[in-house]
Amino acid sequence: MEAIPPPPPRILIVDDDESVRDVISVLLREEGYNCVVASGADMALDLAQHDETPLVISDMKMPGKDGLWLLEAFRDKHPDTSIIMLTGYGDTEAAVDCLRRGAVDYLLKPPKLTDLIRSIERALAKRRVELARKRYQKKLERKVRDRTTELRAALRDVNTTYQNTLLALVSALDAREHETSDHSQRVVEYTTAIAHRLTIKGAELEEIGRGALLHDIGKIGVPDAVLLKPGKLTPDEWVEMRKHPDIGFNMICPIPFLSIPSQIVLSHQERYDGQGYPRNLRREEIHIGARIFAIADTLDAMTSDRPYRKGTSFSNAIAEIGRCAGTQFDPEVVRAFLDIGEEGLLKIKAEMLARKKAKAEGKVEEKPAVPETPATGTPAAEAPAHDK
Numbered sequence: 238m239e240a241i242p243p244p245p246p247r248i249l250i251v252d253d254d255e256s257v258r259d260v261i262s263v264l265l266r267e268e269g270y271n272c273v274v275a276s277g278a279d280m281a282l283d284l285a286q287h288d289e290t291p292l293v294i295s296d297m298k299m300p301g302k303d304g305l306w307l308l309e310a311f312r313d314k315h316p317d318t319s320i321i322m323l324t325g326y327g328d329t330e331a332a333v334d335c336l337r338r339g340a341v342d343y344l345l346k347p348p349k350l351t352d353l354i355r356s357i358e359r360a361l362a363k364r365r366v367e368l369a370r371k372r373y374q375k376k377l378e379r380k381v382r383d384r385t386t387e388l389r390a391a392l393r394d395v396n397t398t399y400q401n402t403l404l405a406l407v408s409a410l411d412a413r414e415h416e417t418s419d420h421s422q423r424v425v426e427y428t429t430a431i432a433h434r435l436t437i438k439g440a441e442l443e444e445i446g447r448g449a450l451l452h453d454i455g456k457i458g459v460p461d462a463v464l465l466k467p468g469k470l471t472p473d474e475w476v477e478m479r480k481h482p483d484i485g486f487n488m489i490c491p492i493p494f495l496s497i498p499s500q501i502v503l504s505h506q507e508r509y510d511g512q513g514y515p516r517n518l519r520r521e522e523i524h525i526g527a528r529i530f531a532i533a534d535t536l537d538a539m540t541s542d543r544p545y546r547k548g549t550s551f552s553n554a555i556a557e558i559g560r561c562a563g564t565q566f567d568p569e570v571v572r573a574f575l576d577i578g579e580e581g582l583l584k585i586k587a588e589m590l591a592r593k594k595a596k597a598e599g600k601v602e603e604k605p606a607v608p609e610t611p612a613t614g615t616p617a618a619e620a621p622a623h624d625k
């Protein structure tokens with residue numbers, strides 16, 4: 238079957254002189270082009286609005302809106318249209334100006350037919366190449382967009398996998414020591430809230446949250462006889478218990494993703510005044526995440542019920558933490574903590590409870606935070622059995 242040739246491209250001829258319009262259009266029609274004519278710039282724009290116009294041949298000097306005005310209007314409204322300008326003798330400067338403003342060519346009036354056809358063919362060929370380039374670029378941009386979306390989804394998956402791995406790690410500890418459930422979750426929330434008050438955000442905030450989540454992960458390596466002992470620990474047993482920050486650090490520090498959280502795990506039992514363990518670090522030697530965590534952990538330990546005592550009120554715990562600013566805790570972090578206030582802290586706890594309840598009833602997806610885990614509070618006023 239013979240292929241049907243494409244229709245000739247439409248050429249719009251714009252000239253205020255009717256005879257010029259007629260001569261050019263008749264000659265070009267004879268050569269097989271599809272011509273339309275306009276007597277001025279407004280009419281030309283009107284015609285171009287209704288049908289695709291690959292090429293315009295326009296006179297430069299026209300009463301009212303001239304060829305230059307039309308050129309600008311086409312650049313603005315129909316950037317894919319090529320424009321050839323017709324200029325009179327002695328108007329070379331204007332002609333050069335046309336090229337600078339985006340015309341593909343200019344011809345002196347009256348143009349020779351051969352020159353005109355050569356210029357038209359050159360303009361149309363150039364336009365075809367330009368359109369092909371634009372299509373290719375659009376295709377590339379679409380591909381890049383699609384790939385970026387895929388990459389983002391893959392990163393989200395990786396992140397979820399990381400998060401689930403951390404939750405599994407914490408669950409492993411919880412399986413051994415489940416005296417105080419939800420502790421890690423609350424500690425992460427309090428830690429994050431204080432960090433936020435200190436204007437920590439983005440990746441750093443997430444790292445600190447992970448450190449708080451994993452703080453006691455090293456207890457996996459503490460023997461059952463020590464970790465689960467109901468009574469007081471002997472000095473030797475304390476030596477074992479106090480190894481848990483190092484054990485936790487060694488467990489997770491080789492994982493690049495957990496490099497910062499491992500620092501928090503290592504120093505979560507340190508005190509601002511240097512009386513903590515395992516390295517007796519002081520002040521800014523302790524990672525900021527661990528200095529924040531210490532307050533969050535103490536708040537939760539003091540306000541949570543234990544088998545051997547009732548939890549104290551938030552106001553008591555807040556007052557006690559305030560008293561320990563500069564000794565047990567970093568005073569600047571205490572200030573940020575006090576800024577949240579009792580109401581703010583109770584709200585955080587209430588929101589967590591509401592989320593847990595909704596999750597238990599299958600109403601909402603679990604917040605990507607933490608599962609139920611055991612506690613290792615270090616309350617200033619009253620320390621729990623195993624975490625002094």
Ligand SMILES: [Fe+2]
Nearest residue numbers: 452453506613
């Ligand atoms: Fe601990």
